[in-house]
Amino acid sequence: MQQREAIVFAHLVLSSGPRVVRRVVIDRPRLTIGRRPSNDLQLDDLTVSGEHAVLHTQGAERVISDLNSRNGTLVNGVPVMQRVLAFGDEIGIGIYRLQYLLERGVDEGRGASDPSREPAGELADPGPADEDAGARLRVLSGHGLGSTVALRRPIVSVTNGAGQVAVIARRSGGHHITHLEGSAYPLVNGESIGLAAQALHDLDLIELAGTILQFHAQPP
DSSP: OOOOOEEEEEEEEEETTTEEEEEEEESSEEEEEETTSSSSSEEOSSSTTOEEEEEETTTEEEEEEOOSSOOOOTTTEESSSSOOOOOTOEEEEEEEEEEEEEEEEEEOSSSSSOTTTOOOBOOOSSSSOTTTTEEEEEEETTTTTTOOEOSSSSSSEOOOOOSOEEEEEETTEEEEEEESSOOOOOOOEEOOOOSOOOOTTTEEEEEEETEEEEESSSSO
């Protein structure tokens, strides 16, 4: 019997304004991005240079590099020439946004993995647990009312139980929330976060289509 083995798939969620266009699987060591048809990922808009950027896979890391484009390449709103990507980072190229995400699937021993055919699994957690992390979420209404979610790991997914999913990632500057799945974006203190990652502050209220959670930077 062939052994089933957990593997991590990387992909980009491509969007333009509020519209999610498609998911782009990162299945090669070098992924070129630009307006010309010769690119692996063609973005057909004049705000995108002919050869705009390239995404390199180096072991477990993925690095986005700008190719001296006219309008530049952004990561989380900051212009970069080269940047190692972290889970949930948002790449800005012209009018487009590409969110970098990881998923865990199963390799059934069929040779080279094909993420488009593998069942998507739970969100991948790229780092070890931090048992000293005090941040947590308290569920104030809706799905999971009364429960507490400890944010001990670098990446934690939260859901309202009806298809709305967000990801909370721990970065050097604190915790950030990012939309992942569902027709509506999460609200933080009543304001939609859109497609961008948003920093969380102590006692912020997060709403996922009826489920309300409160962020605590330290144990209450």
